[in-house]
Amino acid sequence: MVKVHRMQIRFVESEAEIALCLDLRRKVFMGEQGVSEDEEIDGLDPICRHVLAVDNGGAVAAARVKTSGDLAKIQRVCVSASHRGQGLGARMIEYILDRLRGEDTVSQVRLGAQIHALKFYERFGFRPVGETYLDAGIPHQDMELALRQFRPAAGEKAP
Ligand code: COA
Helix, strand or coil: CCCCCCCEEEEECCHHHHHHHHHHHHHHHHHHCCCCHHHHCCCCHHHCEEEEEEECCEEEEEEEEEEECCEEEEEEEEECHHHCCCCHHHHHHHHHHHHHHHCCCCCEEEEEEEHHHHHHHHCCCCEEEEEEEEECCEEEEEEEEECCCCCCCCCCCCC
């Protein structure tokens, strides 16, 4: 039988779709990486926007975005084990960055990368800032991306 892929990545708002994001996060971060429920479901989900990737009707990737002023934080990036290494994580980050670029308010994007994923984020232009630290017992490194380059007004010099 030919498998028809119907991959969809989008921001979701319904409770049912957000529940799919949380289920996948539980599977990946709690099930695979040993993060506790309290650390994973940290109370901030209601103030975040959630991204979900669905393939053939099943949740296969998720992330959340927490925006405050001109700063957006990308958090809880995960791809189901069955779908890793096929470019899905990269497509999801590109989708989020494209959407943020389209919103005039955000100029800076930050994330706390697990050390093993530094190279994954570097390809989008994220650069490490500060020292490494432990979060939920896992080594992390903060990374930042300036979403907009400084565009000098007429007669003004770029810094
Ligand atoms: N370390 C280094 N490079 C990685 C990587 C990793 N952990 N994961 C992916 N890459 C590279 C790939 O080799 C690929 O490069 P290529 O195009 O040159 O081959 C590129 O990044 C894109 O990979 P992609 O297939 O889109 O990644 P993915 O769909 O497997 O998703 C994660 C990457 C990290 C989101 C996924 O492995 C995952 O969910 N891991 C478990 C949860 C986790 O650790 N999340 C990160 C929290 S910061």
